[in-house]
Amino acid sequence: MHDLRPQDLDIASLGPCTIPSPLIRLQDVGFVEDSTRIRLEHRTGPQFDKYEPFSLEEAGPRRTIYFDPRKTCAAVVTCGGLSPGLNNVIRSVYSELSYNYEVPRVLGVRDGYMGLNPQAGQPLVEMTPAYVDHIHDLGGTVLGSSRGPQEPATIVDTMQREGIDVLFCVGGDGTQRGALGIAQEARRRGLKKAVVGIPKTIDNDIQFVQTSFGYYTALEKAQEVLRGAHVEARCAPNGIGLVKLMGRHSGYIAAGAALASQDANFVLIPEVPFKLDGEDGFLAALERRILHKNHALVVVAEGAGQDLMAGECLGTDASGNAKLQDVGLFLREKILAYFRSRSIEVNLKYLDPSYFIRSVPANPSDRILSDQMARMAVHAAMSGKTDLLIGYMHNELVHVPIATAVAQKKQLDTASDLWTAVMRSTGQPMW
Amino acid sequence: MHDLRPQDLDIASLGPCTIPSPLIRLQDVGFVEDSTRIRLEHRTGPQFDKYEPFSLEEAGPRRTIYFDPRKTCAAVVTCGGLSPGLNNVIRSVYSELSYNYEVPRVLGVRDGYMGLNPQAGQPLVEMTPAYVDHIHDLGGTVLGSSRGPQEPATIVDTMQREGIDVLFCVGGDGTQRGALGIAQEARRRGLKKAVVGIPKTIDNDIQFVQTSFGYYTALEKAQEVLRGAHVEARCAPNGIGLVKLMGRHSGYIAAGAALASQDANFVLIPEVPFKLDGEDGFLAALERRILHKNHALVVVAEGAGQDLMAGECLGTDASGNAKLQDVGLFLREKILAYFRSRSIEVNLKYLDPSYFIRSVPANPSDRILSDQMARMAVHAAMSGKTDLLIGYMHNELVHVPIATAVAQKKQLDTASDLWTAVMRSTGQPMW
């Protein structure tokens, strides 16, 4: 973040807000001024005060807004892989628009951006109270999702044809880049369209988003799986539990689940390269653990150790994500071969919960967060702000320019409280 | 079962029971007579009354017993793969022996039969109230487990050396065959040892055991995974959820989880051969489902479709179980190839919860069942009965000669209420 310039954190807006917010009729609204900002660096001290005090606009309802609610049409789209809380976001976007702003027409887009391309997707859904009634208790997204972009021009055509003024794009960094493209295309055509992103990142890899909805729910299921692997390992002579968890570019799920479980002995993440061989390599350390304690639990993020796996490029998926080698199966083979070569009999149990941890309903903290992100996105959009996503820094919801947020992937800081706690709870060596 | 002879259901006994049961001091004991038996066929009607009324001895405490509790030493061993309820069995065997029969010495065998071989295993554990205090809330087995037999002679040597009169063997059919070998070796030496089996079969494949502990708990976790796969399938265009569940020889887990979930469209089990190709094959049926409904959930038991997978024999594992080809990965490839060949884009999500469903703590019904099986095993052993396992027929706990129980694997009857309900709830075609 040291290369940030102050203007990187400025929020684009369609124009002056002249319409009194209909929320004024409600209690306990907590209106926020545009001038209120959250410091990126909330530390103070000799090594911090030298940095320029970057800050982000605080999210929240504004007293005056840009769009006339009675004449506004909004739409929400969910893209990419599932994350617990998607239905909660959809429902709260709908509720805030419909009940509080009294926006008459809220549309649901089916199957991701594909649903904004009439050639490819299913028709838009007119959302109603009945449509969203029970969905907050269900996993997945009632609107469906899909991977991959659509032409911005096609999408803006659809928005024009349907009269959509405001588009909420729920998804990861690919989705947000798509949202930016849509906003730019609309601006190129001189249209007053607000495009607001809601970050969906179960892997927790979007910048300026300390965590998004779904992450802590995923930890609950991941920790259950770790407990299962730990039980298997403890109940067999020289038992080794090996669990692969989600995390293509960041080790947050692996680290969080391991710290919650307190039973992991090794946590391998993309941010911390490791080597397999040699006295100070992973395999020798695992052997020491097995000889000393007779059981071990190894947690590996799917993006870890990619450098160790030889072989050709696997290409990219429809969202443009690089396909990864399967580090779980790779490690399983390496561990088994190693102990065979050492003539030590081990009982390795491999667990790969994969999609299981992401298709469950959201837990309370994620339900609260998805509700709040959704409502903040509505406030931002109704105020004519665009090209932004709802960020979350130091426990405050903020506005982040999409371009800035997606400039790079967030990774786990190895000096953070989370990783240092993982290191201390596992007793894992340096590689 | 039509080949059964009446004597197949007779229970071996070490000798006459002359010692008054110490349970007489307790309330609400529910003593059972040896002469009370449970009919195998509890139906009546023209097609049933022609069968000889085979029956099994009812389990339960006897008024007079064989072993003098004050001088008895007992041991319990858990073998093979995990199943929810193992710790509950250990704890209830201990509690019934220690508190109710006031047996002074109850030993725990570490790591399966290996722990009865001093060359191979860890020392025996003297069980105490503290040792078993919390274990009923934990998955796995506090004693550890392992696969594979040990020499009966070695085990009987250990029993003699340690003064073990009564051995409780908790495990599947391999374990029970081992128990039978131990009992026979003891008898050959003229020793009065009672060997009683407690059936552990998460797959539900032991005869005369309608279900054992762990099965319904496994269904809870399996159903959660099915729900996840269903959510994934519904949220993607042409989404297919494919879930592999445990069940090497029997489809009970797959069928039970599918019926509980009500979301499965195809359930493939070992008992029902299917074919992949052709108009009436699985792949064409799946295509029809996808074209009609845009999503599908397929559940496959690990032992299903073995005949479809070409290739050499994979040998056996340490318990002597034939290693199976991975039908889940096989189906994934076949499905993807098929739809590619049909130029239909599908989103297949494969979930293999494997050990996850068996390493969790037991649910209440399994906790109750494991408590009761354990106590019944104690009653049987204290009464000098041997070479038997605790069976469960028509909701009654019974004594089953091990030799009879392990003569063949139980499989799911395709005319049973369970399978017919699966067929009707899925609408799955005949292959």
Place this chain on the structure above:
Amino acid sequence: MHDLRPQDLDIASLGPCTIPSPLIRLQDVGFVEDSTRIRLEHRTGPQFDKYEPFSLEEAGPRRTIYFDPRKTCAAVVTCGGLSPGLNNVIRSVYSELSYNYEVPRVLGVRDGYMGLNPQAGQPLVEMTPAYVDHIHDLGGTVLGSSRGPQEPATIVDTMQREGIDVLFCVGGDGTQRGALGIAQEARRRGLKKAVVGIPKTIDNDIQFVQTSFGYYTALEKAQEVLRGAHVEARCAPNGIGLVKLMGRHSGYIAAGAALASQDANFVLIPEVPFKLDGEDGFLAALERRILHKNHALVVVAEGAGQDLMAGECLGTDASGNAKLQDVGLFLREKILAYFRSRSIEVNLKYLDPSYFIRSVPANPSDRILSDQMARMAVHAAMSGKTDLLIGYMHNELVHVPIATAVAQKKQLDTASDLWTAVMRSTGQPMW
């Protein structure tokens, strides 16, 4: 049951079945003959063989049926308190009728019998696939429920007006008595209406129903509460956890949850009177436990100890159930007063989960059972059988005449495996 006469177990029928079942087109149907019956006494032995072999008709699809599916209209009503599995019953009744029998019109009755009285209730619902799509994952009943009867004449009027041929009544014994009244009224008018009951009894107090849907799910939540109370008790000096559980006339929930938890020290149920005072009373026993172990867990069924509570009659609720004094609050006061009088400081924590344990979604075993009961009810009704409910004996689903089933409440047999195991796991004294 010794006063049963054979004809008590005969099933009433509207007339001969001449229409081939449309299920013939399906696989694995498992047709059952009317002549196949399940013995009530499946034991054999000197003390059993003297009893006449009563038996109940086995439930299941018949090859020929009474109603022409294409011309049949069915309705389902849920009455009384909630039980996990109600939505599963509704969904499976609908599915079996609609998909398998291809009955064109299935109605849902709103808010219990009230919905069959046009003066009192809401209109009937035309059930559709969308209506039942997600309901099996939700607690409660999507149709709503209410307590109390309606005039049979009014209900039969509604059935005539709406053309309802077949009525499924899901509820407890009051509901089933209501169902019987409806059937009798229809017969009096010479109408060919089948009225089939599906027993809903979370308390497990309907005869000839070993357990119904909801019971094991209730145990899961009840056991969680017991665990909480046990934790509270163990973590405080002289901690006493006191938990009141459902069970107006029978102690099944209290006994089952206590046995599953293994942590209860006292289980007080309606079937076993106890006294508070004296050396052999409950309070002195509790004091001994506290002095010996410093913590105790007491489980009381809401119907226990009614004789101990002085005071006037509290009348009956809308279903005609006698209102009970609150034994939980009564015991709390008695325990606190007793220990005060003994100058022993205790920490009593009282938990009353009440409706919480019954409003959750069904667990897998209850989902399977509610599916099967629902389908069996459909088979019975389509075969023109009436005045019956679906019973469950020795793990088989059977037909039971309603009049026989509701003749008395089922109670927990203190010689049963369940209660003797509770006695042995708690070490509770005789009062």
Place this chain on the structure above:
Amino acid sequence: MHDLRPQDLDIASLGPCTIPSPLIRLQDVGFVEDSTRIRLEHRTGPQFDKYEPFSLEEAGPRRTIYFDPRKTCAAVVTCGGLSPGLNNVIRSVYSELSYNYEVPRVLGVRDGYMGLNPQAGQPLVEMTPAYVDHIHDLGGTVLGSSRGPQEPATIVDTMQREGIDVLFCVGGDGTQRGALGIAQEARRRGLKKAVVGIPKTIDNDIQFVQTSFGYYTALEKAQEVLRGAHVEARCAPNGIGLVKLMGRHSGYIAAGAALASQDANFVLIPEVPFKLDGEDGFLAALERRILHKNHALVVVAEGAGQDLMAGECLGTDASGNAKLQDVGLFLREKILAYFRSRSIEVNLKYLDPSYFIRSVPANPSDRILSDQMARMAVHAAMSGKTDLLIGYMHNELVHVPIATAVAQKKQLDTASDLWTAVMRSTGQPMW
């Protein structure tokens, strides 16, 4: 907080830190300087910049420490009511001291402060790896707890006699005041003792602690109960679910659970007085809801509406907390009487989960937080810091002088994102 003086946030210390931290040998330690502080106000803008920039010392390991680990003896005590995560705190305090600092002796205090009074309590426990092995998966506190203070002089006597240098006090504000008294007594005697608090507040009512461990776990259980009450309410004609949740002085649990559930229609908390009667009172609002929607869910924090309940003072409990009138039962009566007076039949179901929501094991986010708070407390104490508790502000763990933290109770800010979201999701009126 506007009356704070800068020195209120200064941390007391026993003296200069001259001993190199043994953590230096470990990887990824993340040492923190004393000079690094976290701003209390992390907003910037016209209305914020006028405030003096108060800041709190960041928690974390220091490079040089005060106590020589090899000669240090530490003890941990848990006091007051249960909160999910207590065992996790105990285990991580032990682990950090024992494995990372290599402190040779870590003692556990039994049953709260009582265990530091040899006249009153049980002996201290020498903690070992086996003692803490499984406890992180269990609810409650393995050390036991109790309410109420002990004489600081008695406690310091015990610390001297046992050689305890460092005391960790886990508890609420009463406990922390006790900790402060102990520290002051030790200082008065000229002893170098570090007393460090770890805030336990399931109600979330300690200042400078954004949330503590247990809060989000409590929300999970509370939300389950709300779902049950909502199901009951929807399934009965004019159903009203009324749920009382913990929260003596603050409405965080009620607000958080209601927002997570999205089903609540009224949330009554101590911070927001309400009136029952009149057109704009609660009862009339509830009637409007019932007439409009036929069901309602009301959530009330135990400390809400105390002003409405006439009657004498109920005194205080052993911790000095004022005993509260039971607002749940009060509201139940008021609601029933009101609708009776309006001749509207309602079905009210009252649920009071009470201790159930606090005796469960911690969820992953609480497990992570309790681990981190525990380790931070160890770092603080080993660095000779005292009279402080581990606070949590803007997602950073900080040092807070106990005197400042306990000066007043934290309450829910009605302008906060949490409360405004509750208001918008319920549509609840102003009273």
